[in-house]
Amino acid sequence: MTKRRKRPNFFGWAVFGLILLFGYYFNQIYLPTQPNPFDATPTPTRSWESYSTEAQELFAAGKLLQAIEAYKSAIASSPQDPTLYIALAKVQVFAGLPRDAQANAENAILLSPNNSMAHAVRAWALDFQQGKNGEALESIDKALELDPNNAIAHAYRVEILIDSGSFENIDKAREVSRTALALDPNALETRRARGYIFEATGDYENAIQFYKSAIEVNPNIPILHLELGRNLRFVFAYDDAIREFTTANTLNPNDPEPDYLISRTYATIGEYEKALQYAETAVKDRPTDPRYRGNYGVMFYRNFYYTDAVRELALAVDGGTTDGGFPIQGMALSNDPRVAEFYFTYGLALARTNQCGQALPIAQTLQTKFPDNGDPANGIVREAATSIGQICEENLKNPPVETSTPVDAGTTTPLAEATATP
Numbered sequence: 001m002t003k004r005r006k007r008p009n010f011f012g013w014a015v016f017g018l019i020l021l022f023g024y025y026f027n028q029i030y031l032p033t034q035p036n037p038f039d040a041t042p043t044p045t046r047s048w049e050s051y052s053t054e055a056q057e058l059f060a061a062g063k064l065l066q067a068i069e070a071y072k073s074a075i076a077s078s079p080q081d082p083t084l085y086i087a088l089a090k091v092q093v094f095a096g097l098p099r100d101a102q103a104n105a106e107n108a109i110l111l112s113p114n115n116s117m118a119h120a121v122r123a124w125a126l127d128f129q130q131g132k133n134g135e136a137l138e139s140i141d142k143a144l145e146l147d148p149n150n151a152i153a154h155a156y157r158v159e160i161l162i163d164s165g166s167f168e169n170i171d172k173a174r175e176v177s178r179t180a181l182a183l184d185p186n187a188l189e190t191r192r193a194r195g196y197i198f199e200a201t202g203d204y205e206n207a208i209q210f211y212k213s214a215i216e217v218n219p220n221i222p223i224l225h226l227e228l229g230r231n232l233r234f235v236f237a238y239d240d241a242i243r244e245f246t247t248a249n250t251l252n253p254n255d256p257e258p259d260y261l262i263s264r265t266y267a268t269i270g271e272y273e274k275a276l277q278y279a280e281t282a283v284k285d286r287p288t289d290p291r292y293r294g295n296y297g298v299m300f301y302r303n304f305y306y307t308d309a310v311r312e313l314a315l316a317v318d319g320g321t322t323d324g325g326f327p328i329q330g331m332a333l334s335n336d337p338r339v340a341e342f343y344f345t346y347g348l349a350l351a352r353t354n355q356c357g358q359a360l361p362i363a364q365t366l367q368t369k370f371p372d373n374g375d376p377a378n379g380i381v382r383e384a385a386t387s388i389g390q391i392c393e394e395n396l397k398n399p400p401v402e403t404s405t406p407v408d409a410g411t412t413t414p415l416a417e418a419t420a421t422p
Contacts (some may be wrong), residue, residue: 059091062218158193172202212228260295340366
């Protein structure tokens with residue numbers, strides 16, 4: 001009863017309370033604001049401007065596929081900006097992807113229906129390698145209706161008018177090219193358009209000068225080097241042409257067209273072994289294209305590998321499946337000189353391998369399709385058809401001997417002249 005009671009330890013209770021408050025703050029307020037050490041560190045999001053600038057730099061450097069990916073990233077960051085779709089579509093046409101370009105130009109039109117450049121690029125994409133010339137003309141007219149001073153649209157219209165195949169449009173294209181150049185003399189497209197009209201009218205020297213001036217704006221666009229090289233071939237500057245095609249090949253090594261054109265150029269100057277090598281590379285780049293396959297067969301023939309020539313030309317003419325399992329659609333006979341060459345070379349190769357049952361019907365078809373009307377191109381085809389018959393007659397007298405090595409049959413056929421044409 002007389003024992004003294006202990007006084008409460010107020011200091012201890014105060015410390016205890018502070019600990020509780022600190023624990024509550026640390027657990028409920030501080031920790032939720034801190035990053036989880038087991039989560040990946042977040043990376044800052046790039047702006048669309050950053051991607052767009054990168055794409056422009058890549059395009060200037062000729063890295064078209066990388067530029068396309070950069071523009072796609074820019075669009076992912078800013079999907080409502082029509083200018084990004086337009087820029088992407090332009091690069092895709094230059095890269096040989098016109099269908100993708102058309103789709104992106106149409107995306108731009110959905111976002112901005114009255115955007116002149118969107119309609120212009122759509123028109124270019126429709127015409128370029130797609131052959132939708134009528135639609136392209138409608139689209140380019142719409143672009144110029146929206147903005148009559150759109151220099152690039154005028155430049156695209158030059159190409160579309162020429163590609164229409166109408167002689168009446170040549171004079172229109174010539175005037176439009178002057179308008180485009182006057183509106184913007186420094187643009188790559190307006191200089192290229194002027195070169196395009198000169199090439200179409202056979203003024204190859206002037207075409208060369210304007211293609212060179214377009215290359216001065218951007219020296220890293222493969223198609224410009226292809227077009228320049230093509231015109232250098234027309235003026236017999238074969239070494240210079242091969243140099244331009246090689247530059248295009250370096251800039252876009254997956255494109256078979258430079259290899260094809262190098263092959264044709266070497267064939268023109270009689271270097272058939274080199275022509276065969278580049279023809280093979282073109283086929284490897286695009287194994288399902290009958291044009292490259294046909295050229296490969298022609299070069300086999302020029303090197304006297306007749307059995308190989310038959311195999312490749314059969315695929316180009318009749319279609320079928322390659323050894324690698326690639327399906328090929330054959331090319332119907334037309335007035336196109338290159339297609340005609342594939343057919344008569346196929347007939348010659350069949351005759352050389354004593355397969356006259358197949359060769360002679362080809363010769364008859366060629367004689368019917370290409371009348372003797374004084375046209376030099378028709379004359380080459382008819383001479384080849386005659387040669388097929390002569391070879392088959394000779395086979396009856398002296399059947400050819402099977403051999404595993406190429407046989408030099410001489411140059412008694414008109415094929416040497418045919419392969420010399422651009």
